[in-house]
Amino acid sequence: MKFEKRRATTKQEIPTASMPDIVFMLLLFFMVTTTLREVEVLVDYKLPEAEAIEKIENKRLISYIWVGSNKRIQINDSIVSLDEIQPIMYAKRQELPNVIVSLRIDRGTDMGLVTDIQQELRKAYCLRINYSANIKI
Amino acid sequence: MIKKRKIKEAEIPTASMADIAFLLLLFFLVATVIDVDTGIGLTLPEYVPPEEIKEVEVPKDRMAAVLINENGDVLVDGQPTSIFQIKNNLKPRIVSKIDLPSNKKLIVSVKTDRKTNYNPYIQALDQIKLAYFEVRDEYSLQNYGKKFNDLLPEQQDVVKDKIPIIISLAEPEAVKR
Numbered sequence A: 001m002k003f004e005k006r007r008a009t010t011k012q013e014i015p016t017a018s019m020p021d022i023v024f025m026l027l028l029f030f031m032v033t034t035t036l037r038e039v040e041v042l043v044d045y046k047l048p049e050a051e052a053i054e055k056i057e058n059k060r061l062i063s064y065i066w067v068g069s070n071k072r073i074q075i076n077d078s079i080v081s082l083d084e085i086q087p088i089m090y091a092k093r094q095e096l097p098n099v100i101v102s103l104r105i106d107r108g109t110d111m112g113l114v115t116d117i118q119q120e121l122r123k124a125y126c127l128r129i130n131y132s133a134n135i136k137i
Numbered sequence B: 001m002i003k004k005r006k007i008k009e010a011e012i013p014t015a016s017m018a019d020i021a022f023l024l025l026l027f028f029l030v031a032t033v034i035d036v037d038t039g040i041g042l043t044l045p046e047y048v049p050p051e052e053i054k055e056v057e058v059p060k061d062r063m064a065a066v067l068i069n070e071n072g073d074v075l076v077d078g079q080p081t082s083i084f085q086i087k088n089n090l091k092p093r094i095v096s097k098i099d100l101p102s103n104k105k106l107i108v109s110v111k112t113d114r115k116t117n118y119n120p121y122i123q124a125l126d127q128i129k130l131a132y133f134e135v136r137d138e139y140s141l142q143n144y145g146k147k148f149n150d151l152l153p154e155q156q157d158v159v160k161d162k163i164p165i166i167i168s169l170a171e172p173e174a175v176k177r
Helices: A019-033 A082-095 A113-123 B017-031 B083-096 B118-146 B153-162
Strands: A064-069 A072-074 A079-080 A100-104 A127-131 B036-042 B063-068 B074-076 B080-083 B107-112 B167-169
Touching: A019 B017, A064 A113, A064 B063, A072 A082, A072 A127, A079 A082, A100 B036, A113 B080, A113 B118, A127 B107, B036 B153, B063 B083, B063 B118, B080 B083, B083 B118, B107 B118, B118 B153
Parallel strands: A064 A100, A100 A127, B063 B107, B107 B167
Antiparallel strands: A064 A072, A072 A079, A127 B036, B063 B074, B074 B080
């Protein structure tokens, strides 16, 4: 008796014709959602932790101010002094009336400096601020 | 005699298309920053020049003064407490003022020294916000059977109106510069 191997006659391949399309779709998604990092952070900072945290819905409205552990203040790409904050932020506010200022301040900073920055922001009418903090687990 | 010429079909090889797309995809995957900006939101008061500042009397029972000194010690209305007690301290006071008109709601005033560390300040602010959020959640659960975040926008407005978050940042004394 002759045994014959039974084989399926259908093709055993995964159709890959649509693969580029799928990949392009993924690619498009990432391209749209990507916000490339525009600035290089020149100060080092460690954010405080908090629980009652809100997300900022609109990333395009945010303008950052960094304060490093060595008390240096950075806006945009450069280290600035305290007196320079007001004109810079005022210009930003004129460009973007409802700007949210995200303060990325090192956890070891003195409140004196923080208040000084806040005073400058008040003078520049940038009143919406956000103390950047990480989620406490 | 005419030569019959077979016309080859012109085709662009598409076999490598997927590879190219994958490469691009990889680039964007790596370049994407998915750090959602999180933090404690606050609205600063408008700047008023020092000579135009008007002192407004606020009844004592409306105020909750949170003081943080340079060692990170906390006083709530003159009583020394730990930072993590602020929430429990404030919650009943916020709850008791839910039904009062809007000009009688609780005001939380946060005051620090110039030498106070930033971290305890954020912790205290966090506690205050938590107290408000928890009261809002409880109120929403009682009245609508849902948490605050799941409510409809109109309902959220009602709750926000009932329990407004009023945090006043006192300026540290200039003397201690």
